[in-house]
Amino acid sequence: MASATVPTSLSPQSSASSAAEPLLDVQDLSVEYQTLRGPVQAVSHVSFSIGQGEVFGLAGESGSGKSTIAHAIMRILHSPAVITGGNVLFDGDDVLEMDMDGLEAFRWRDVSMVFQSAMNALNPVLTVGEQIADVIQRHQPKTTKQQAKDRAAELLDIVGIDRNRVDDYPHQLSGGMRQRVVIAVALALKPQLMIMDEPTTALDVVVQKDIMQQIEYLKKELGFSILFITHDLSLMVEFSDRIGVMYAGEIVETTNAHELFNKPLHPYTQGLMASFPALVGPKETLTGIPGSPPNMLEPPSGCRFHPRCSKAFAPCPLQQPSLREVEPGHFVACHLY
C-alpha cells in the first residue's frame, strides 16, 4: 500500500528539507476581514514553512483561519479580506509583492489548489478533457488543441480514471471521480506545491481512502509539496509530515505529525484529540472541549483559548502566549510551558 511506508521514509527527508531552503515560507502573516461591525482578525501573525516534497497540515475548526491562509498564499482573497502584514516567500520570491504578470505565472504553474467541495467546481457544460486542456492552453499558449487533449487524457490516467472518459461531462462521473478530475487539473502544469483545502470532506470514507492513497503515490512520483487543510485530525496525522494546529486565527502548536499525535502539549490540541472516538482500543468516555469557538469580532483577551481551557491560570486572560520551542522541533503557544 502506498501510504504504508510514508511516515518512516519521509521523516528523514522532511528533517533534511527543513535544513535546506524551504519551498514556501510564510512569515508573520496577518489577515483582517473589515466588516461593518468592525475588523475581524481572521489570521494573526502566522508563520510556517514547507520543504521540498513535504506535507504540512493545517488543522483547526471552522473559522480558525485555515482556508483564509490558503487564499492569502494564492492571493485570491476578496474584499473585505485584507492582508495586514507578513510575507509569503515562494522559492525566495515574495508572493505578496508580485504584480499581475508575476501572479499569472505563480498561480497554477508554481502552486495549484484543490478547493473545498471541488466536485462542484467543474463546469457542467464542458467535458472534463476540455477543462483540463483549458488550463494547459491558458498557461502554455503554444500547445495545440490535440496536444492539450492528449495531455488531458494522460493526466486522467495519472489520477486513476480511464483515459477514454476524457470526453465525458462532469455529471457522467461519480463524486469521487470528479474530485480526481479536479486533482488532474491541479496537476496539469506540474506545480511544486499543491494546496488541498478539505479535498475529501464531502466524500465517503472508502473513496476518501482511495483518493488520499492516489495523492500519496503521485506525490512520491512527481515530488511536489502539499499544504493540506482539514478538520479531520485522524486523516491529517496519517497523511502529513508536520502539522500546525490553529485556533481563532493563530497557530497554537506545531511539530511533526507523530509527535503531535503521541504527545500533544497545548490543551486545545489535547482537547481535539479527546474529541475523536477511536475505532480500536479501550472505550473511554470522551470529554470534547466545553463551550464553542469564540466570536472573532470580540476575541477573548490574552490566550484566545483560555475561556474553554481546563488548565487556565492567572496569566492566561492577561497575556497572549507566544509560540516557543518547548522540545526540539515542537513549538507551543501556552503559558504552561
Add this chain to the structure above:
Amino acid sequence: MTKTVLTAEQWQLAQSPDPVVLEVRNLTKHFPVGGMFRSKHVHALTDVSFAIRRGEVLAVVGESGSGKSTTARLIARLMEPTRGEILFRGQNVLQTEKRGASLSYRSGVQMIFQDPFGSMNPTHSVAHHIMRPLQIHHKVERRSDLLPRVHELLATVGLNPPADIANKYPHELSGGQRQRVAIARALAVDPEIVLADEPISMLDVSIRIGVLNLMAKLKKEIGIGYLYITHDIASARYFADRIMVLYAGQMMEGADSDELIGNPAHPYTKLLLSAVPNPEVALGQREVVARGEPPSLIDPPPGCPFAARCPQVMDVCRKVMPDVQTIAPNHWVRCHLYGEGSGGTAA
C-alpha cells in the same frame, strides 16, 4: 426476497430485559424514475428489518446512497414505504394509521436532523420552537406552565442559563447550541424513540462529543432508544449498543458494536473499517480489500450488490442475495462465504 425477515427474536441483546419499542420488518422503498411511464425504479431500501428496545442505541452505518436516511425518513413517516411493516409498541402503524402518522405516534417517535441551521425557523425565538410541540401535543395543562417547562427542557440539554437561551434567536446560537435546542424540541413530547440522522456531522469537531454525550445521558436517564444514522463508524462504536451496516439499500451485517468492529465478517464491513483514518493502527498493517464505488440503484441485477467490488466474490453472489446467517451470538451477516455455502437457503 421477502423470506429474509430478520425478527427481533433473531437479533436482540440477550442480556436486555427491556421491551422492544420499535420494530421494522422488510422495510422497502423503491422510487419510480425515468420517463413518462416511470418504468424504472431506484431501489433505495430493500427488506430492512430490525428492532430497538427501550433505552437502546442501534447505529445504522453506510456510505451515501446506502439507504440510511431513507430508513429514518420512512420510520418518521415523512414518506410511505413501498412495502414492509413498522411496529410501534407492537402495533403495525402502517395498517392502523393509513392516512399518516397519528399524534401519539409522532410524540413517540421524534427525529433530529443533520442540519441544525436548516431545521429551525430564523424568525422565531428558541422558546417558540419548544413551546409549539408542547402545545400541539398538550403536554402542559396551563399556559402558565409553558415557559417553566421550556426552561426545564433547555436545562436538561445543558443550555444554561435557560431563561437567556429561551429568548435568543437561532442565528445567535452556535451550531452545537442549535443542535441541543433541536434535541430539547424532540424531548418536549416525551418520545420513546429518537431518530438521529447524522446529528453531529455538521458540528465543529470539538463540540461533537458533547452532543453525543448528551444523547447518551438521555438514553440512560430517560430510557430513550435511538436509531443513530451515521457514516462515522467510530462514533457509532462510541455511542451505539449495536451496529447495522447497510450497502446499496440492503442489510449486510449487524452485531453488538464491539463485536462488529472487532470481528467484522462481511467483506464490505472490512472495507469500510479499513478506510477509516486511524493513526493508532500502524499504517503498514492496513490493507485495502476492495476498490471502486457503490453500484447504481436503478433496477439493480439480482444477487449481492457488493459482488462487483468484492475481492472474495463467487459465482453464486451474482445470482442470489444471501440470507441472514447467524455466525455468533448477536452477530449476523448476509454473505455467501458463511453458512451452507450454496446460498439461497435459509440457515
